[in-house]
Each structure stands twice: as C-alpha cells, then as structure tokens.
Amino acid sequence: MNRRWLLFIPLAGFLVLAVMLWVGLGKDPSSRDSALIDQPMPEFSLTALDDPTVTIERADLLGHVTLVNVWGSWCPTCKDEMPQLLALRKAGVRILGVDYKDTRVDARDFLNRFGNPFELSAFDPDGTLGLDLGVYGAPESFIVDAQGVVRYHHTGYIKPDDVKDTILPEIQSWSSS
C-alpha cells in the first residue's frame, strides 16, 4: 500500500497559503453584497458608549442619511480606517459607530488616541446588532437612508480612495432622493 501521498499534504497546505498571501499582496479589499440591501435597518436598542444610561435606537437614525460603522478597539484594521472616517465626518456625514465586542474603557482609549469620528456611538459588547447586520468582523460599514433603509454595504476598511469614489457619492445619492 503506497501512502506516500499523505506526505504531500503539508506541501499542498503550504501552497494554498502561499497563493492566498500572493493574492493578498496585490488585491484590494472589495465589497460584498449584503442580504440587507434595500431592507429596513434591524431594530436595536443599545447603550451609548460614553454614557450607559442613554440608549440609542433605530429611531435615532431616521431623518438623516447615516453611515453605520461597526468597529472595535481590538481591531487593527479599524485603526487604519479612522482617518477616513474623520474625513467623512468633516465632510458633514453623520456616522453611527457600533463598538463591537469591546469594553467601554478600551474603546474610549482608542477614540482618545486616534480621534472620534462618531456623532453617535453605540456600545454593543455582545455583538447583538452586529449579528442582526450579519457582519463577519470589523470593520464593516452600512449606509442607511433617512427612512431607515439599508442602502449600501462596505465590507472591510474604507480606503482613502473609497471616501471620494464610493462612500460620499453613495451618501449624496441617497440624501437627494
């Protein structure tokens, strides 16, 4: 019985990994379609990050187009995303930050350190809203229109180019309609 092929398994595993690293080198993270597009934003009720007595609900989103950004202080990619979010806020975009599976202290530290782009900051320690939104991790962003309908989904971090190329045009198109 020839079982030498078993010894090729590590090599095969490594080749798969190498291909992924290769692709990862060249590729830009792209967006993935969400099942929530054109569906109403899920109902939620979370406490505010800086004040456990204040609750933030879906109703708070109505009336303006909002960028919902799911993040966490534990997420290195989120750190890289902060400058883009700050730029968006400067451009007048209302951003709801959903602090995902985090602790208040770490999150506040993070925002003190890298800047706070969020007009509204919700604290989601158990990831309940994240689950309803179907996020895989952080960061992910959603554009919710003034009627509370999810219009756009961005997986992964918002690159500097994305701010002008996709996020701002999307927000403008849903503001005017």
Next chain:
Amino acid sequence: MLIDVLPEYGVYALILALALSLLQAVVPLIGAWQRRPLWMAFAQPMAWGQCLFLSLAFVALALGFLFNDFSVDYIANNSNSALPWYYRLCAVWGSHEGSMLLWSLLLSLWGLLVSVFSRSLPRDMLARVLGILGIISSGFLLFILLTSNPFTRTLPAAPAEGADLNPLLQDPGLIVHPPMLYMGYVGFSVAFAFAMAALLGGRLDAAWTRWARPWTTVAWAFLSLGIALGSWWAYYELGWGGWWFWDPVENASLMPWLVGTALMHSLAATEKRGTFKSWTVLLAICTFSLSLLGTFLVRSGVLTSVHSFASDPSRGIFILALLGLTVGGALLVFALRAPQVKSPVSFGWLSRDAFLLFNNIILLVMAITVLLGTLYPLILSSLGLGSISVGPPYFNALFVPLATVLCLFMGLGPLSRWKRMPKGELIKRCALGALVALVVGIGAPLMVGERPWHVSVALGLVLALWVAMTSLRDVVASALRHGLKGPARLSRSHYGMVLGHLGLAVSIVGITLVSNYHVERNVRLNVGQAVEVGGYRFKMTNLADVPGPNYQATRATLQVTRDGALIDLMHPEKRFYTARRQALTETALDAGLTRDLYVALGEELDNGDWALRVQVKPFVRWIWLGGVLMALGGGLAVWDKRYRRPIRRLGEKPS
C-alpha cells in the same frame, strides 16, 4: 576620512558576506552529495567569513548612527542628534532595514556557533547543515541588498537633522527585545538545517535529533524570553495596561513558539524512543517556516496596512518568493524523502509517548488557531470578501479550552513512563497532586480573596497547581526515598523540564489573577485631588513641566497611600517628542510581586484637570516571571552533562 565612507564599506562588507554565503550554500552541498571531502571542508571557513563581514557591516551601520551620519537615509529616518547615544545604537534595529541586517547577523552567528560546537558531527552532516544555513543566509542577504539596503545615501543634499526614532521605541525594552526575539526566530533555522540535512543524507535515525536538540532548546529559550520581554514592553510602554493584544506582530512570535515547544518535546521522543520520526522532521520545518512567515507578515505590511505596502510591493514579493522557495522546497524534500514506514516501536495509549503526541497535536492546533485568526483578513480578501480583523473574542474563546486540555496532559506526561504505563500506577502517582490542586485551587480564592469567588479563577489555579505538582513529583519522590542524595541524582535536563513546566504554571497564575481581579478607573484629577482605586489612595500633589533631551514632558506627582501609610510617589509623564511632533504617555509603575500599581497620564482637560488611568493589577509580574523561568529551564536542559561529553572527549584525544 574613513568615517565618511563607512557606509560604502558597509555595503561592500554585505556584498562579500553574500558571496561567501553563496559559496557556503553551493560547494559543501555538492561536496556532500558527491563525497568530496575538500568541497565539504569549504563550509566552515565560509561560515566564519560570512559572520565576520556581517559583523563589519553591522558595526559600520552602528558607527553611522553614533556619529549622526544623516546622509544615510535609514539613519536620517530613524535617529536624531538629540537622541541619547544608547538609543542611537539601538535605533540600528529600530526599523525595517536594520532589523533585517540584525536578522542576517544573528543567522551567521548561529552558523558560526554550529561550526564551532559541532566538531563531533560527521563531516557530510556538518557540510549539509552549514550548506542549508548558507542558502537561507544568501536569501536574506539578497533581500537586504536588492530591496532594503540600510546604507542607501541621499547625496549631495543630505539632511542636517534626522527625523528621530519612533518615540514608542525609545525605551530600554527595545534594547533587548528584538535581539532576543530574533535569536529565537533565527535559532530555529538550525533545527531546520539539521532536519533537512538528515532528509538529504537519508539518515533519519535518532542521531540528528540528538544533535539538533540543544540548538532547538536554546532557540526556544531565547524566543520565550523575547516574547516575555515584548509583552512586558507593551504593558508599560503603550499605556493601556494590557499585556497581550493578539495583534499580528505578537501572533507572529507566538506561532513559532507554540510549534517550537511541540518540536522540543517531539525531538525528545524521537531521540529516546525512535518514535514520531517524520513528525519531528515536519515540526522542525514548520517551526522555521512560521518564523519566516512571521517575518513576512510583520515586514510586508500585508496585514496591517494594505496601502503602505502597495506603494512598495517589491519587498513583499521578495519575501514571499523566499518563503516559497525555502518552505516549499523543504516540504517537497520532506514529501519525497521522509520515511514512509511507520516507526517500528509501538506504545500504549497510557504512556509518555502518547501524552507527548497528544500535546504535540494540541500545540499545533493552537498554532493553527493563531495562524487562521491572524490571516483571516487576508483569507477573506483573497476570496474577494473584504478585509476584516478578528480579535481577542475569537482567540480567547478558542485558547482557554485548548490550554486547559494541554495542561491536563502536561501533568500526566512527566508522571508516565515511556512505552507503557499501567493505569493503577498512573493514578497512584497523580492522585495526591490532583487532590492538592483541586482543594487549594478551589479553596484559596475563597479564603484569601477579598473579591468574589469565580469559576475561571478556580480553573486557572487548579491547572497551574496541577502542572506544578506533577512536574515536581519526581524530585519529591526521590527525596523521600533517598534523602538529599535523591534529588541530586536527577539530571540537569530533568530540572530543566521541572523549571520549564513550573514557569508555565507561574504564568498561568499571573494570567488568571490579573485577568479576573484587576481594577481600573479612568478619573479626572487636578492638583490636590485624590481618588481611591482597589484600596489604594492616589493623590495628585504636583504637576510640572520637565524638559527631556529630545522631548518636552508634563510630569504629575501622585502620592499613593494605603490605610494612611505612604506606599510610593509615582511620576507619570506625558511627553511631546519635538522632532516627530508626537505625544506619548510614559506610565508610572509601582511594581511588586503580588500587585502592580499603574498610572498613565491621559489628556489635559479644561481648567487644569487631567485625565488619568489608574490601575491595580494583581500578580501581573508572574506572567513574565514564568517566561523567565521557562527560558532558564531551557538553559538548564542544555547545560546537561551529556551535551558536553563529546567535546571533552575530543579535547583528550585530539584527532
């Protein structure tokens, strides 16, 4: 003047080192293949020469830093004339190019040590080992010369002043952390080279493992120390009070450590019993591959910032090609030449062999867990699903149960005999230890603790005690049987094992207690105000501006009292580094064996108030103390008599 052209001499030395390492890679390997003694004898002088020229290059760069030669890009970007001289020296490895040079220098140093201390090796084995090291070395030297030359100049318009070293790195921790870590990373190349030499030579007997064991243990000890130092540095320097963040850089060092631990134990089984032959070779390849992968992940920027990387993809592609050739080539050789026949020796499911194998698998699963978690963003993005990180929630959920099982078997291993262990005997040997661990582990937090009893505290303590009791059992048993002479008869490597296992137990105690019982408060204080945290009273008595060599600092003075008695005066600082225009928190620590007091100065608020983060961290030092014990255990194991015997024999009968 000589000093003006030092960088050119540095490049020249690098090129010479590359030439020598290419010769070291090619000639001895062909010599070993065609059995030509003269060709094989090439290996040693080449290894020495390579080490010499790399040392010269390193010294050239260090002198450049010392004399503030800002015409060299790397120095201009990472140093400043106001930087104290010792930080200027450490800035040599403060960034990418210099750390690659340090990597290569240490690699050549390991090669030198192998060629000096392995005179008892068969000639063809030594030729192959040094040849493999030469291949790796050539790859890294090519990488340095082609993509990351630390000596590149900006001439004629050299900047008058440097941009300064990243303030985070201006710290005693940086002086020792990277060299330790790299000694570990690079050291695993020796185990790798031995494994490859054994594969190529077709001699996969116990012999190669006996030679490879001390090298692996030393590398592992350095890596343990490096990881502990890194964690300690992050703790006091980043100002968050965390000691492990699961960030890609930390994970990159943890993965080789986990697999290296498995390798160390598997080598023991192969040497003593002839079991797991192919498995041990595979682990040796994996350990070094993960060290290389770690270098790739940290250096290519593929995980943290896609952007900085896209602007300079040549480095990433080069390291990936290097990784592909070394690891792919090694795994191919493994697939073609590893012994296919199952090892003839058999063992029962209750035996030291079985427990070692089981823990080997758990360690590997842990490493794969870390690997997947670290590469998750990359995997998703290569499947076109976007770039996302998973964080501590993922790692903690998987690591705690895995570590629990690991500790259970870790206790059983040292108690059992090789090959077969009767069930009754095993139970008899571990009953007392298990009983003590359970009673004390569950009881102690009830008796002593001022905080509520918690199941995770009890679990952590029970596991730590179990590991400690079982590893000490042989020492105690021999003392009971033979009096004082008993423990003296046990070998040094046995005590190495005991110390290593005790080290892990100590770390577990630290991790358990600090994770569950730490207290932290973020407060707003002005001069004269006080806050009470965890039974300690912190009163801010003074705020002053203090100038530093290359920064401006605001320093607070806090008077710490407990029940009215003065404990310490603490001085946290907020520093502003002028050259980089970067603010940094310098934490104040009152360190102790049972608790640390930790104060970090945050932001200045309105009307002179400052935001402060005050923490009481029980037993946090134990985490690093455990790491130091583990490293000492490794050192003790290598100090064992049997490793010195062959050398002495050579000395008596010079051949």
